[in-house]
Amino acid sequence: AQKITQTQPGMFVQEKEAVTLDCTYDTSDQSYGLFWYKQPSSGEMIFLIYQGSYDEQNATEGRYSLNFQKARKSANLVISASQLGDSAMYFCAMREGPSFGANSKLTFGKGITLSVRP
Amino acid sequence: DVKVTQSSRYLVKRTGEKVFLECVQDMDHENMFWYRQDPGLGLRLIYFSYDVKMKEKGDIPEGYSVSREKKERFSLILESASTNQTSMYLCASRTVNTGELFFGEGSRLTVL
Numbered sequence: 001a002q003k004i005t006q007t008q009p010g011m012f013v014q015e016k017e018a019v020t021l022d023c024t025y026d027t028s029d030q031s032y033g034l035f036w037y038k039q040p041s042s043g044e045m046i047f048l049i050y051q052g053s054y055d056e057q058n059a060t061e062g063r064y065s066l067n068f069q070k071a072r073k074s075a076n077l078v079i080s081a082s083q084l085g086d087s088a089m090y091f092c093a094m095r096e097g098p099s100f101g102a103n104s105k106l107t108f109g110k111g112i113t114l115s116v117r118p
Numbered sequence: 119d120v121k122v123t124q125s126s127r128y129l130v131k132r133t134g135e136k137v138f139l140e141c142v143q144d145m146d147h148e149n150m151f152w153y154r155q156d157p158g159l160g161l162r163l164i165y166f167s168y169d170v171k172m173k174e175k176g177d178i179p180e181g182y183s184v185s186r187e188k189k190e191r192f193s194l195i196l197e198s199a200s201t202n203q204t205s206m207y208l209c210a211s212r213t214v215n216t217g218e219l220f221f222g223e224g225s226r227l228t229v230l
Contacts, residue, residue, distance in 0.1 A: 006160075033217045045208065045221035091160060095217040105151065105176070106219055110160035 003027065004092050004109035011114045013082045020067070021077040021112050023092030029053075033095040034075040035106065036066065040088040048090075051075060079114075087116045121145070124209050124222035131229050137196040139225050141209030147220070148213060150192035152176075152184065155206040155224070164207075167192055199229045 005024045013019040025034065036048040051059045051066045059066040067076040079086055090113075093106045125140035143150065149168050153161040153176075163176030165184040173184050181203060185193045192211075196203055206226050210219040 004160075035217065035219075043206070043224045045210075045219075047218050047220075050218060093161075093219075104217065105163060105166055106217065107163070108153070108161040110158060 002109075003096075003107045004094055006092055006109035006112050008112050011112055012117060013079075013114065014117050015084060016081055018078060018080045019082055019114065021079070021090050021092075021114065023075045023077065023109060025073050025075060025092075025094050027073075027094065027096050029096045034066070034068070035093040035095070036064070036075075036077045037091045037093065037108075038086075038088045039091065039111070040085075045091075049077065082116045084116050084118060087114060089113050122209055122211055122220050122222040124207075124225045126225050127223060129225060129227045131199050131227065133200060133229060135199050135229075137199050137227065137229075139194040139196075139207055139209075139227070141192045141194070141211075141222055142190050143192075143211040143220070144190065145211060145213070145220065146189065147211035148189070149211060150186065151210045151212075151219065152182075152192065152194045153208045153210065154178070155208055161208065164194065199227075201229050203227065204229045 032053045034051045038046045049059050049061045049064045051068045063080045065078045089111045091111045092109045095104050122143045151166040152164045155161050162178050164182050167173045167186040183195045206224050208224050209222040212219050
């Protein structure tokens, strides 16, 4: 079974509107972390936001927020007030095990392409 | 600023050639990773290293090997390149105290 599932096809959003990118995950660990990365056409991977499994509040970073629903095992990324520069591929990733783990690794989903229309 | 540097942005090699992809980080990170990225498949982990001279197989290690002789440098080796290894290769590093990965700019390898 896939550990990270991103099933949306290419997403489109109008500039200045909000958009939600879906991510579901599968783990039996109690301690884990969820990440979102952005990859613009230039290719670099840009870290956006992090949510720990024990964090009670949803993570927020500027226009990015993570809608964390633990019981449903979902960690959707919400981008508010979309900008043209938000057009990119977005990856959800999971670290299983506690953060202070030397051997932990990140497993990535297949990504979602977001296009922002002017 | 955090910096992960991959030696080559673009490479073209022939089938059967030995290929070295080099990655250097200047953040004194313990862990380093090699991923490959293919359309529709996302990022898949090839190998990772949690300390000097230590290495562990990721999800798709076949056809690859790695070397980590110094903390800052992690090399990916294709002993005999094949066309199905044409891909984008991404190096990343992290400190053990956080989960966040810092990525290099990627190396796009074409094997003819």
